[in-house]
Amino acid sequence: MAKFHPGDQVSVQRTSNALDRLRKKYQKQNRLVAQISIPNRTYRPATNTVDYTFNIQPGPKVDIIVEGFKLSRRELRKAVPVFQENTLDEDLLNEGRRNLLTYLQTHGYFDATVGIKQHNEVGGDLLRAIYIVDPGERHKLAKVVLEGNHYFPSDLILPRMQIQPAGRLFSHGRFNQGLLADDVRGIEDLYRNNGFQQVKVTSKVQDNYEGQTNQLEVEIHIGEGPQTTVSSLTITGNHVMGLNDFPELSTAPGQPFSETNIASDRDALLDFYFNHGFPSATFEAAAKPMAADPECMNVTFTIHEGEQVFVDQVYVSGLRHTRPSTANQQLEIHPGDPVSQIEMLRTQQKLYDLGIFSQVETAVQNPEGKEPSKNVLVDVQEAKRYTFNYGLGLEFQTGQPAVGSNQPLGATGVSPRVSFDVTRLNFRGRANTLTLKSNLGRLQQRGLISYDAPRWLNSQNWHLSLTAFYDNTLDVTTFTSQRLEASVQFQQTVSRATSLFYRYTFRRVKASDIEISPDQIPLLSQPTRVGGPGLSFIRDKRDNPLETTRGTYNTIDEALADTHFGSEADFSRILLQNSTYHAFGRRRPDDRRYVFARSTRIGLEVPYGNTVIVEPGDPVPDNSSLVPLPERFFSGGGNSHRGFGLNQAGPRDPNTGFPLGGSALFLNNLELRFPPVTLPFFEDNLSFAIFHDAGNVFT
Known part of the structure; x- marks a missing residue:
């Protein structure tokens, strides 16, 4: 069953394959919680052999059903990831509950609820997970209306929303109060990210729209408020790298001011420094409104560069059949270059692109050390030829x-x-x-x-x-x-x-x-x-x-x-x-x-x-x-x-x-x-x- 026989050569891959085969054997019997392990390995020096002990706990069979709503077995297997993952745990059951809820809402059951009940049969050989569904009345979202939006057109906001009116894609639309609340927060975040710090978004749901039973209209009102912009940007602390070398920043004079843009600039600048050999670089930001106009902000970025680290040597290991020159030609990082994470990633990508390696790993030797030059290690595993x-x-x-x-x-x-x-x-x-x-x-x-x-x-x-x-x-x-x-x-x-x-x-x-x-x-x-x-x-x-x-x-x-x-x-x-x-x-x-x-x-x-x-x-x-x-x-x-x-x-x-x-x-x-x-x-x-x-x- 495991294709693991006396006399076979010992390897991690062979042992892993044996465990996978045993798991799949029990998974086909719906024993999704089967536990298979190797608790003991005994080495015999005289014969240079290893004795393995397999511990198999088959566990109960797993049965998943739905009560309260008629759902085909095919749709159930598609919605509940237990069947794809071939295992059973609370996270997968909850993900299945969310998927079932989404399925019901896309079919017009906007007020549907889904619960989970687990039940062990007498004897312990059957574990049953039951999804209890209350679909509620079937509705149709007829219309979504936006009011008060001047800065962003409706054509930009509506496609970003989770609730959708009835159409060819969703015959009854897509709606519930949770999705509506998420959309309200999403619209507010969109405006705040563009400088509207005082934006206020409210919603109203009208049932029996235009006298039609169970038809809904959603009205969303947007109070934009004033827009805050950047008056000036000052960058200090950059002694080695020049301003002209920096990537383009979202925070700039005349642009909308937002914490999201500052966070994006922080990531961009730190990535820039990390990829130029500054692993300990830090970033601080401060913003102060102008006295004459509180809607205009003076922004200051303070950078602490730290010490720059360079590459001493690049060592490639794992080459059995590949010529060293073939691998070395793909290296994007060389002795004397700044230690760059992006160049190490590009080296990894180019080695993968050769199509002859099944695994490529890169690392910096002694990354926590204080040496000004460090070795870069590249380890490869060749694919089957x-x-x-x-x-x-x-x-x-x-x-x-x-x-x-x-x-x-x-x-x-x-x-x-x-x-x-x-x-x-x-x-x-x-x-x-x-x-x-x-x-x-x-x-x-x-x-x-x-x-x-x-x-x-x-x-x-x-x-x-x-x-x-x-x-x-x-x-x-x-x-x-x-x-x-x-x-x-x-x-x-x-x-x-x-x-x-x-x-x-x-x-x-x-x-x-x-x-x-x-x-x-x-x-x-x-x-x-x-x-x-x-x-x-x-x-x-x-x-x-x-x-x-x-x-x-x-x-x-x-x-x-x-x-x-x-x-x-x-x-x-x-x-x-x-x-x-x-x-x-x-x-x-x-x-x-x-x-x-x-x-x-x-x-x-x-x-x-x-x-x-x-x-x-x-x-x-x-x-x-x-x-x-x-x-x-x-x-x-x-x-x-x-x-x-x-x-x-x-x-x-x-x-x-x-x-x-x-x-x-x-x-x-x-x-x-x-x-x-x-x-x-x-x-x-x-x-x-x-x-x-x-x-x-x-x-």
Whole structure:
């Protein structure tokens, strides 16, 4: 059960895993309070072995139920963290009570109460926790009104409040007296933080709003009072660090005066000093109103810098397979630098970013000592170097090519699929990665070997990739494509948003199972070598690459295939893409706004020399070669033109209807994306979009 056997090597990790397995075994039996420990360890020097004694107290089974309100088991498990944490204590039960109360309030039971009762069954083998619910009457918050606010507009205050009127997100609104009191305090804090020290906020709740039973209106009146501002700011005690070196402060002449801003400035200044080697720096603040105008304050910051501490040496430990130079290149703190917590944190982050360490810890040796120079210790734990992934499943494709049809819709294809991947991290101790990926099925056979050097030539801005690739794919309603490819690519990170890719690619392509004019079959199905350089430009200013709500995405992809680079076909290719995203709905949270997305793609392929692309049905000139079928532009499918099946847009063979691809592409996609809607079972994980696609492929 614990997978802890005599003869196994002793380690902290093995012992911890054994305890975790035993706990999970009892947790699956709902014994959430099971106590498992190792009270005794006996070392035997003669055999160099350790005897372990496991103490297991299974405890009672735990059952959690709700009385007084009908709640599904799924909602109960979602609300009560006992099920997620697999343990039982008062804190988790109380958190579950608060979650249940929030659930009831979001469904209109604003006056609901939830209590907890624990009960031990006779015999002590069952512990029952009962949530006793009194939902009260169901209400609906119809309206929230703000009055007296002049400095802050209602559009800024309302989204910050916890109470919310009925809408699409909360069908009955969200309200109770506790939330209202919190909102009143929150509005007062907002005004006080901006200099309104005498602000007064009151609230009034009106039931049966406009004669509607159980409908509520909340009125909030804000008495702003006078605003206190900063007249002058004086900073004293800074002897080593200059005023021009300080971070920007919230307290400044002409700005609102508040204790919150002073506390923020205190943290900013002390962080600044701590990160410049002043671990004992202190801060004091004083404020005095002007005699002529008590609403104007003269503020004084007094700093006691203390002694500055520098780095003596930096020691890195825990390197077993990693070259010391690989780790040392990521150090942001060096001998002679001030001891800086932020630079130590950046060192830790950069070492984690290598992807080869599972744990990184940094510390200052003898931090309480009075030495002017101290050692910085960096301890790392290397991650496992090998990762194996394997899978077995079924692959479905519709519309395989059918023989003798002008509309080659074909039949559905089904094939078992096996995948096997191996990843070797930290190859040769340089933080590089060697990867083997493969999958095998009747519809697709694919293998890839890649070597990635993310910090080529010790530069953070250069990435080297070497790739060898084999692919044999039965492409839906088009052809069987065989591709054997090798490439080398350099990625240059110009800025956070801009990247350049320089590559050379050499591949051997072949198309088979083609349904086109007989006189074109030999040219389109024979193996063809394609090789040449390429350049890609990417500028990505999206807020989120996966769920984009605003920003732009632009790409330029250029490639050249030429006989001077080993290619049997001569052609150039360029593909441009411009995408924009606009969110609207000002009063909605960011994840609940409507998004209008547009994407435009323009592609052009120009053959030259003895390479041509002919019109569908036209004969091929003597001594000429065609642009290989897999290298042409195709359109149609879920990621392209959604008005067509996969690769079905564009020129076709006049006899068989088989798609031939083309040398030019224009595609414009428009989408109006709606916020997620709350539905049974799906909750808020489903959203809808209206789209319009226009464009085609041309010869």
